[in-house]
Amino acid sequence: MTHEPVLLANVEKKDSHTLAVYEAGGGYRGLRRALKEMSPEDVVELVKQSGLRGRGGAGFPAGMKWSFLPEKHPGPIYFCVNADESEPGTFVNRVQMELDPHQVLEGTILSCYATRATTAYVYLRYEYPLCRRRMQAAIDECCAAGYLGSNILGSDFSLDVYIHVGAGAYVCGEETGLIESIEGRRAWPRIKPPFPAVEGLFRKPTVVHNVETLACVKHIVDRGAGWFRSMGTPPEPNNPRDPGSFGPKLFGLSGHVNRPGCYEAPLGISVGQLIEQFGGGVWKGRKAKAAVLGGLSTGVVATAEFDTPLDFAAPMRVGCPGLGTGGVVVLDETYSMVDFLHNSCRFFAHESCGQCTPCREGTYWALQMMERIKAGRGRLRDLDLLREIGESIGIMPGTTICGLADGAAWPIKTALSKFRDEFEEYIMRTNPNGYMETEPVEALVGV
Amino acid sequence: MNVLDAEVRKNIESCLGRYPTKQAAMLPALHLVNDRLGYVPPRAVVEIAELLELAPAQVQDTLSFYEFFKQDKPQGKYRLWVCRSIGCAARGGEELLEYLCDKLNVRLGETTADGRVSLEYAECLGACDVAPAILVNDTLHGNMTVEKIDELVDQMSNDQCSMSNADS
Ligand SMILES: Cc1cc2nc3c(=O)[nH]c(=O)nc-3n(C[C@H](O)[C@H](O)[C@H](O)COP(=O)(O)O)c2cc1C
Ligand code: SF4
Numbered sequence: 001m002t003h004e005p006v007l008l009a010n011v012e013k014k015d016s017h018t019l020a021v022y023e024a025g026g027g028y029r030g031l032r033r034a035l036k037e038m039s040p041e042d043v044v045e046l047v048k049q050s051g052l053r054g055r056g057g058a059g060f061p062a063g064m065k066w067s068f069l070p071e072k073h074p075g076p077i078y079f080c081v082n083a084d085e086s087e088p089g090t091f092v093n094r095v096q097m098e099l100d101p102h103q104v105l106e107g108t109i110l111s112c113y114a115t116r117a118t119t120a121y122v123y124l125r126y127e128y129p130l131c132r133r134r135m136q137a138a139i140d141e142c143c144a145a146g147y148l149g150s151n152i153l154g155s156d157f158s159l160d161v162y163i164h165v166g167a168g169a170y171v172c173g174e175e176t177g178l179i180e181s182i183e184g185r186r187a188w189p190r191i192k193p194p195f196p197a198v199e200g201l202f203r204k205p206t207v208v209h210n211v212e213t214l215a216c217v218k219h220i221v222d223r224g225a226g227w228f229r230s231m232g233t234p235p236e237p238n239n240p241r242d243p244g245s246f247g248p249k250l251f252g253l254s255g256h257v258n259r260p261g262c263y264e265a266p267l268g269i270s271v272g273q274l275i276e277q278f279g280g281g282v283w284k285g286r287k288a289k290a291a292v293l294g295g296l297s298t299g300v301v302a303t304a305e306f307d308t309p310l311d312f313a314a315p316m317r318v319g320c321p322g323l324g325t326g327g328v329v330v331l332d333e334t335y336s337m338v339d340f341l342h343n344s345c346r347f348f349a350h351e352s353c354g355q356c357t358p359c360r361e362g363t364y365w366a367l368q369m370m371e372r373i374k375a376g377r378g379r380l381r382d383l384d385l386l387r388e389i390g391e392s393i394g395i396m397p398g399t400t401i402c403g404l405a406d407g408a409a410w411p412i413k414t415a416l417s418k419f420r421d422e423f424e425e426y427i428m429r430t431n432p433n434g435y436m437e438t439e440p441v442e443a444l445v446g447v
Numbered sequence: 448m449n450v451l452d453a454e455v456r457k458n459i460e461s462c463l464g465r466y467p468t469k470q471a472a473m474l475p476a477l478h479l480v481n482d483r484l485g486y487v488p489p490r491a492v493v494e495i496a497e498l499l500e501l502a503p504a505q506v507q508d509t510l511s512f513y514e515f516f517k518q519d520k521p522q523g524k525y526r527l528w529v530c531r532s533i534g535c536a537a538r539g540g541e542e543l544l545e546y547l548c549d550k551l552n553v554r555l556g557e558t559t560a561d562g563r564v565s566l567e568y569a570e571c572l573g574a575c576d577v578a579p580a581i582l583v584n585d586t587l588h589g590n591m592t593v594e595k596i597d598e599l600v601d602q603m604s605n606d607q608c609s610m611s612n613a614d615s
């Protein structure tokens with residue numbers, strides 16, 4: 001069955017980023033209707049029914065998150081649009097903000113209406129200058145047209161939206177790091193609880209959502225919860241904690257494919273289908289060896305696992321934590337998994353904010369080992385040490401404040417369990433006299 | 448003498464209304480200063496602190512967390528960020544980084560002797576669909592090759608390199 005793009009319906013149009021083109025395609029009609037006919041509670045209920053789960057990586061049900069807000073709060077309630085998109089392999093939010101900023105804004109306005117938020121900050125990474133200009137222009141158009149500001153479209157709902165530009169740190173995408181960063185401090189994630197819905201930005205109730213999640217809200221209001229649930233994967237019958245994976249999803253396909261790009265498909269499309277149907281297959285007539293499943297933090301799948309559906313639950317069956325961001329990076333048969341893991345460890349060591357010892361030291365230690373292995377001085381023992389680090393850092397083992405450390409661990413765990421032979425072969429070949437060494441060896445310097 | 452001129456001060460003050468606290472205007476302020484001076488020198492830290500009614504140490508604390516801001520000396524006229532994360536590395540990004548170091552005769556993080564070009568690595572620029580990717584000031588360059596880099600460096604040495612996206 002082919003899927004008619006919804007999230008990407010506008011992007012091919014000329015001047016798709018302008019209000020005129022967006023309105024000509026039916027834009028802001030949903031907002032107009034919702035403000036007249038629906039109460040905030042109605043919108044919350046609709047989003048709950050749709051089963052929408054966050055697209056930013058964790059997959060938390062959006063409607064449920066909204067219901068954690070304190071009732072009858074005197075305000076202000078804050079809203080943050082997470083546009084920090086820095087997970088390696090991920091670029092779909094960039095495409096959305098560059099080519100259809102009004103879709104993101106309409107979803108934001110509707111979500112603020114539902115949650116009674118009166119100020120929204122778009123936390124935008126510095127590296128997206130075109131998004132910055134397009135989003136600001138769209139906000140200005142909305143203010144002029146009465147979609148933002150006081151008494152929106154004659155209702156008693158008022159909302160201001162501001163862009164807050166980051167300064168090049170991955171951890172700012174973590175929702176409480178993001179909040180700290182808006183408040184003007186180092187982006188050190190907070191210990192939870194309290195969760196942002198109770199005490200977030202400026203110590204007020206706060207809702208944080210990914211750009212794509214908000215675009216989905218717009219379409220749910222336009223087309224209904226039933227439409228949204230008509231796509232995707234129903235809950236796994238033997239997993240009582242799986243609420244199902246519904247709706248369309250954007251996938252960023254990159255690496256060794258013929259046609260890298262941002263593609264839309266219902267949740268549940270497999271890695272292999274994505275590569276073949278959208279990506280035009282692996283480049284240079286080669287075969288694939290592996291793929292980053294959904295952003296670097298989710299680790300890798302081997303070719304034998306390419307039938308894994310990209311939804312919130314299925315990746316767990318192949319040792320990955322979940323869907324992640326939908327950023328699939330294909331690696332062909334000639335690419336070394338040693339290089340892959342070295343690259344991954346370098347990223348997380350660089351991005352650890354340093355608050356938690358297991359993350360700060362663990363990611364750096366893992367990088368030192370990968371530097372040594374890559375340089376031909378690895379020992380088989382290092383692989384066990386790496387695994388041990390992978391299993392001990394993160395919120396899952398309960399040793400860190402935020403999920404960055406878990407994200408560092410999944411590539412280690414998945415690469416080593418799925419490609420152990422390749423690592424062993426590399427170490428024995430490049431370090432024939434030392435691969436059995438058990439005495440501590442000197443570190444190489446330089447990151 | 449003040450290092451922040453009247454215009455920067457005015458621009459910083461115009462950000463204050465967006466936030467309920469003055470401290471929240473910190474990142475906008477640091478950006479405005481870094482844009483204007485090419486870095487945020489210690490004297491600017493003191494002046495930002497005065498504007499935001501904070502201790503200079505609070506400003507320094509935030510400033511030092513974000514690698515984007517320069518502290519010691521101004522960045523070059525052109526700031527090159529070459530992506531080294533997995534999507535780009537898989538398509539030759541790291542080789543381009545080495546090529547640029549040789550070509551510009553600088554090490555990573557350094558600025559050419561004429562103050563024109565600063566070379567830095569970046570983590571994923573969110574442009575993996577056009578990997579390998581390089582950000583030059585406000586302009587993204589995708590699908591980079593050695594030839595395109597040669598062209599880019601030529602343009603920068605003749606000051607013909609566009610400073611921002613033509614399309615806004
Ligand atoms: C280290 C780290 C980085 C993150 N980066 C992002 C990001 O860039 N964008 C994003 O939407 N979510 C990111 N998240 C997830 C957010 O913490 C949060 O779950 C999300 O913004 C919630 O939005 P959603 O429910 O719409 O997905 C990150 C999480 C961690 C642990
Ligand atoms: S897990 Fe890592 S990134 Fe997250 S708070 Fe701890 S040290 Fe910082």
Ligand code: FES
Pocket residue numbers: 088089090530531532533534535536570571572573574575576578579580
């Ligand atoms: S990995 Fe280079 S832009 Fe994403």
